[in-house]
Amino acid sequence: GQNIDQPTEMTAxxxxxxxxxxxxxxxxxxxxxxxxxxxxxxxxxxxYNVLDGLEEKxxxxxxLSRSKGYSYLLLKELQMKDSASYLCAVRALPYGGATNKLxxxxxxxxxxxx
Amino acid sequence: xxxxxxxPRYQVTQFGKxxxxxxxxxxxxxxxxxxxxxxxxxxxxxFHYYDKDFNNEADTPDNFQSRRPNxxxxxxxxxxxxxxxxxxxxxxxxxxxxxxxxxxxxxxxxTVL
Numbered sequence: 658g659q660n661i662d663q664p665t666e667m668t669a670x671x672x673x674x675x676x677x678x679x680x681x682x683x684x685x686x687x688x689x690x691x692x693x694x695x696x697x698x699x700x701x702x703x704x705y706n707v708l709d710g711l712e713e714k715x716x717x718x719x720x721l722s723r724s725k726g727y728s729y730l731l732l733k734e735l736q737m738k739d740s741a742s743y744l745c746a747v748r749a750l751p752y753g754g755a756t757n758k759l760x761x762x763x764x765x766x767x768x769x770x771x
Numbered sequence: 772x773x774x775x776x777x778x779p780r781y782q783v784t785q786f787g788k789x790x791x792x793x794x795x796x797x798x799x800x801x802x803x804x805x806x807x808x809x810x811x812x813x814x815x816x817x818f819h820y821y822d823k824d825f826n827n828e829a830d831t832p833d834n835f836q837s838r839r840p841n842x843x844x845x846x847x848x849x850x851x852x853x854x855x856x857x858x859x860x861x862x863x864x865x866x867x868x869x870x871x872x873x874x875x876x877x878x879x880x881x882t883v884l
Contacts, residue, residue: 699875699877701875702872702874756824758819761816763813764813
């Protein structure tokens with residue numbers, strides 16, 4: 658089976674840096690994605706890792722260690738509009754399965770305070 | 772712009788009355804997903820299509836069915852909605868290749884009375 662864990666909630670200050678962790682256990686790993694979701698809206702894609710290391714996209718960076726089953730999303734220069742849920746999602750080819758599927762973690766609700 | 776469209780955005784149905792949600796895409800992606808998301812929870816995968824191949828999750832209730840008549844369209848049928856089926860239903864698509872980022876539609880919020 659698959660297991661993806663994230664902290665439930667985090668709080669950070671405007672202008673600061675925050676790191677949101679994600680740990681996973683899965684077979685057939687084929688990539689890890691980070692999505693942002695504001696209340697009542699659909700998730701929007703932020704970042705993607707398939708190989709170990711750091712991917713940087715503006716204020717957002719994501720890191721992956723496949724051997725440790727670990728990823729984090731780093732948000733710099735926090736803004737009030739960054740208050741949202743951050744979802745870690747793993748794409749994997751299940752044992753005995755024919756196609757990849759995308760499974761989401763529990764999500765982390767980030768509150769950015771002035 | 773290429774996109775994922777879901778209709779309707781809001782759907783109200785009565786307990787036990789069948790309902791169909793639709794999803795269309797102009798991205799020509801071969802994979803289409805249906806997720807159920809309840810308040811303050813992560814999206815839960817119900818099933819997905821790889822082209823015409825249907826892949827059901829083991830814990831998806833039989834009450835939920837899906838159809839994909841062509842590449843562009845996918846439907847979610849809830850045969851006898853219960854109060855516990857009230858949720859946001861999200862459709863997503865992804866293309867071939869290793870990246871295969873999933874693109875989400877705006878979702879349909881289902882209310883069951």
